[in-house]
Each structure stands twice: as C-alpha cells, then as structure tokens.
Amino acid sequence: MRRRSLLMAAAIVADLLVLSLIASTPAAASDTTPPSTPKNLHVRSSSRSRIVIAWNASSDNRRVSAYIVVRDGARLKKIKARRTSYTDDAVRADHTYTYRVRARDGAGNRSTLSRKVVAKASSEMVVAAAGDIACDPSDPNYHNGTGTSTACRELYTSDLLVNGGFDAVLALGDEQYNGGSLSDFNKVYDPTWGRVKAITYPVVGNHEYGEPHASGYFQYFGSRAGPPGNGWYSFDLGKWHVVAINSECGDIGGCGAGSTEETWLRNDLATHPAKCTIAMWHKGRYSSGHDGDNTFMQAMWADLYHAGVEMLLSGHSHDYERFAPQDEGGHLDDANGVRQFIVGTGGAFFTGLGNSFDANSQAHQNTTYGVLQLTLRSGAYDWKFLPEAGETYTDSGTTSCH
Numbered sequence: 573m574r575r576r577s578l579l580m581a582a583a584i585v586a587d588l589l590v591l592s593l594i595a596s597t598p599a600a601a602s603d604t605t606p607p608s609t610p611k612n613l614h615v616r617s618s619s620r621s622r623i624v625i626a627w628n629a630s631s632d633n634r635r636v637s638a639y640i641v642v643r644d645g646a647r648l649k650k651i652k653a654r655r656t657s658y659t660d661d662a663v664r665a666d667h668t669y670t671y672r673v674r675a676r677d678g679a680g681n682r683s684t685l686s687r688k689v690v691a692k693a694s695s696e697m698v699v700a701a702a703g704d705i706a707c708d709p710s711d712p713n714y715h716n717g718t719g720t721s722t723a724c725r726e727l728y729t730s731d732l733l734v735n736g737g738f739d740a741v742l743a744l745g746d747e748q749y750n751g752g753s754l755s756d757f758n759k760v761y762d763p764t765w766g767r768v769k770a771i772t773y774p775v776v777g778n779h780e781y782g783e784p785h786a787s788g789y790f791q792y793f794g795s796r797a798g799p800p801g802n803g804w805y806s807f808d809l810g811k812w813h814v815v816a817i818n819s820e821c822g823d824i825g826g827c828g829a830g831s832t833e834e835t836w837l838r839n840d841l842a843t844h845p846a847k848c849t850i851a852m853w854h855k856g857r858y859s860s861g862h863d864g865d866n867t868f869m870q871a872m873w874a875d876l877y878h879a880g881v882e883m884l885l886s887g888h889s890h891d892y893e894r895f896a897p898q899d900e901g902g903h904l905d906d907a908n909g910v911r912q913f914i915v916g917t918g919g920a921f922f923t924g925l926g927n928s929f930d931a932n933s934q935a936h937q938n939t940t941y942g943v944l945q946l947t948l949r950s951g952a953y954d955w956k957f958l959p960e961a962g963e964t965y966t967d968s969g970t971t972s973c974h
Contacts, residue, residue: 601775607632610639610686618740620665626657630675630683641673642685650676663693665810670712697810700733700958703744703777703887704852705918706761713921717763725941726919728960730764732943736958737914741765741807744887745854746820749920750885751782757792765918772796775886775921776803776817777854779812782821784785790869793794804833806840813846817853819886821868829871837872847951848973849881849955850950856914857888859903860893860930862923863936874900876910880974882953887916890937891922894967898932913955915944931971940965 595907607630618625636653643660653675663669670690673684707714713723720766733741757766765772775799780789790800798805815837820835821827827834842848851866855866857873865932866888876884877900897909916923917940925938953955956968 573652579624586855596826598896603634603677603679604681605633606675606681607636607677609683611863612673613673613686613689614657615689615691618691618694619737620694620696621661621663623663623669623671623693624657625660625671625673625689625691627673627686628709629653629656630862632675632681634677634679636675637678638676640676640682642674644670665695666694666695668692674679674803691765694726695950697739697812698737699740699742699809699946699948700736700738700943700948701731701742701744701852701885701913702915702918703775703892704916704920705729705765706748706756707920708751709756709759712807713796714760717760719919721919724919725960726760726764728825729919729941729943730767730915732960733765733768734957736945738768738771740946741768741772742814742850742852742885743772744852744885744915744918745775745777745888746779746916746920747774748792749775749779749799750782751768752777752786752788753783754788754791757788761792769793773807773814773816775852775854776818776820781820786820786823802833804836804888805913806844808844808846809850810948811846811848811950813844813849815840815849815851815881817851819853819855819869823942828869831871832869834875838875838879841875841881845879848882848953849879850885850946850948851881851910852885854886855888856912857884858895858898858912858930858932859886859889859914860928860933860936861889861891861914861916861925863888865930875911877908880908881910882973884910884912885944886912886914887918888920889925890916891925891936892917892940892942892965892967893929893933894935894955895926895930896932896934897971902932903929904932904974911971913944917941918943933966935964 600637610627613627671683707724893914895912899905947954954970
C-alpha cells in the first residue's frame with residue numbers, strides 16, 4: 573500500500589514538472605513576429621517556355637520555413653525556405669508576367685509582399701542543325717560507338733544537343749550510313765542523336781535510299797518525317813516558318829519546275845508568308861566541297877529567292893561552309909538574297925574541300941565536327957558554329973530578315 577502511494581506521488585510530481593516546463597516555454601502560437609520582406613527580387617533568366625526568378629533570403633526571430641510566389645496577383649507556388657529561386661515553366665512565349673514573393677515562418681506569420689518584378693517570356697527559338705551523322709556500325713572507325721579522333725563522332729556531336737537546351741534539332745540528311753536500314757538507325761543513330769528525337773525534324777538524304785523508298789528512315793522518324801514516301805513537309809518554329817524538302821529527285825519523280833514537290837513548295841511558301849523562313853534539304857544548291865553545286869535544285873532555289881526565304885540549310889558535303897546571301901542566279905545580294913549553310917559535320921566522316929571556293933563562300937572548314945546553332949528571333953537570327961568538346965573552330969554572326 574505504501575509502495576503504491578509512493579508511485580502515485582512520484583507521478584504527480586512528474587506531471588507538475590511537465591506543467592512547469594510547458595508554462596515556462598513560450599508556445600509556438602505566441603510567436604507573432606513576421607519574417608522580413610524578401611529583398612532584391614529579380615529575373616535570373618527567361619526563355620520562350622520558362623522564367624526563373626530569385627531573391628535574397630528573409631530573416632525571422634525563429635526561422636523562415638517557406639516562400640510564397642505570387643504571379644499576376646494570384647498565389648502560384650509555396651517552396652521550402654532553403655531555396656531562394658523559382659522556375660516558372662507554365663509561361664507562354666511573348667507573354668508578360670508580374671511576380672512578387674513573401675516569406676512565411678513556422679507559426680504561420682507572413683511577411684509583406686516583396687516589390688514586384690516584371691518578366692517577359694521570350695519569343696526566341698534556339699535550334700541546332702547538322703547532317704551526315706551516324707556512321708555504319710560495320711565501319712572500322714565505329715569501335716562500338718566510341719569512334720576515332722577523325723570519324724564516327726556522332727556520340728560527341730549529340731552531346732552538344734543533349735546539353736544545349738535546344739527547342740528543335742534539324743537533321744539535314746544522311747542521318748544513318750551506309751544504307752539507312754531501320755536496324756542501323758536503332759543501333760547507331762538512336763543512342764546518340766536519337767536522344768533528342770522528340771524535338772528533331774529531319775530531311776532525307778541519299779544514303780537513306782539504300783533501303784527501297786527510304787523505308788528505314790520513314791519507319792524510324794515516323795510522322796516527324798512528313799508523309800511516308802514524300803519526304804517534304806513544313807512546320808513553324810515560334811514566328812518562323814520551315815520547309816523541309818527531299819533533294820533525292822530521282823526517287824520522287826523529279827524536282828524541276830512543275831514537279832509535284834516543286835509545286836507543293838511554291839504553294840506552301842505562298843500560303844505561309846512568314847517574315848522569316850528557313851528551307852532545308854540534303855544536297856545544297858551551292859557547295860565548294862564534295863559533289864559541288866547541285867544544279868538540279870535550281871527551280872526550288874529560285875522559289876526560295878522569290879519568296880524571300882532567309883536561309884537554306886544543307887549537308888551532303890562533309891564540311892562546314894557559309895555563303896553570303898545570293899540571288900536566283902548565285903550572285904551576291906545582301907538585301908534580298910538567300911544565305912546558304914552547308915553543315916555536313918554531324919559526325920560520320922569528312923570529305924575533301926580543296927582550295928578553290930565558290931565566289932560567295934565566306935567561311936569553310938572540314939576538320940571540326942559540330943552543329944550550327946541558330947537563335948531565331950522576331951525579325952532576325954543569330955548563327956554560331958558549335959564545335960564538339962575539345963575543339964575550337966567557330967563561326968558566328970547576326971542578320972535581319974528581309
């Protein structure tokens with residue numbers, strides 16, 4: 573009996589101690605001090621699909637627990653306080669947004685709203701382009717995908733794409749050597765450039781026709797290659813219009829004036845009178861390198877010129893070459909001409925370039941693999957050749973649309 577009494581007394585004492593501790597410890601609810609207002613709210617970066625904002629950390633008498641991001645007057649996101657930036661992926665190109673931020677502590681106290689910052693989602697599109705890409709898996713330079721220092725570099729050029737933040741990739745033909753079979757596409761192209769297949773728009777090259785009707789190419793790319801059997805289609809990138817053309821004329825009934833494809837091209841350009849337009853096909857109209865000038869594409873080149881197209885992107889010659897703007901007859905025309913880029917540096921191998929260049933060739937090399945980066949703005953574009961890692965060759969500039 574006495575033992576039970578002692579135990580009850582001990583329990584009462586313990587309860588009193590707990591109550592004493594509770595009474596002497598301020599409850600969380602008694603914290604009424606709000607955190608300081610976030611300072612230095614600013615736009616860290618913006619693109620056509622995202623805006624990144626950042627700010628300085630707030631202070632609090634206890635601890636800041638979270639930040640509330642407000643966009644256009646409405647609560648957008650609550651984020652943990654260890655972060656002092658936010659990436660808004662729910663934006664639309666060419667739209668303007670107003671942001672504010674407030675801090676919150678563990679007791680639910682909230683700071684006043686920060687000053688506002690206004691950000692506009694860009695209308696720019698950043699695009700990469702190259703052709704003559706994945707070498708044959710039986711090529712002695714293939715080495716199970718690692719290539720050599722001078723050939724089969726498709727893995728290394730594709731690293732530029734995977735890490736480049738591009739909106740689109742334009743594959744300029746001869747994507748897969750030598751015969752363009754579906755099995756070769758899956759073995760070599762797919763684990764390299766295929767990593768960006770979801771944003772790739774291809775044109776068909778001569779090596780794809782190693783398979784009847786380029787069947788491997790059309791099976792691999794599916795709807796991204798346009799209607800099966802044709803190889804021509806068009807699409808828009810931001811405010812730019814793009815036409816993709818099949819330059820394997822003997823396989824589609826010709827490319828001359830009045831042919832099915834040339835008629836489609838004229839109609840498409842007339843139907844889409846965008847201020848800025850890109851054309852792409854595999855065998856360039858002009859080239860100082862392998863196979864030289866391809867006169868059989870003259871009717872379509874004339875169509876580009878008369879429609880005010882800005883540039884033609886091609887491959888086939890395994891080199892990089894940039895031309896000054898040219899008119900219908902290949903004469904210099906800085907005001908209204910079409911600028912041509914040969915970008916046959918996708919990784920397969922190089923072909924000869926020689927020492928004799930076309931009259932309006934402004935830049936040329938066949939020693940460095942890489943891709944052409946195009947920043948497509950409203951009414952203008954920038955170009956820059958991006959070499960594979962470890963190389964230094966580059967070529968860059970900017971031009972307004974016609």
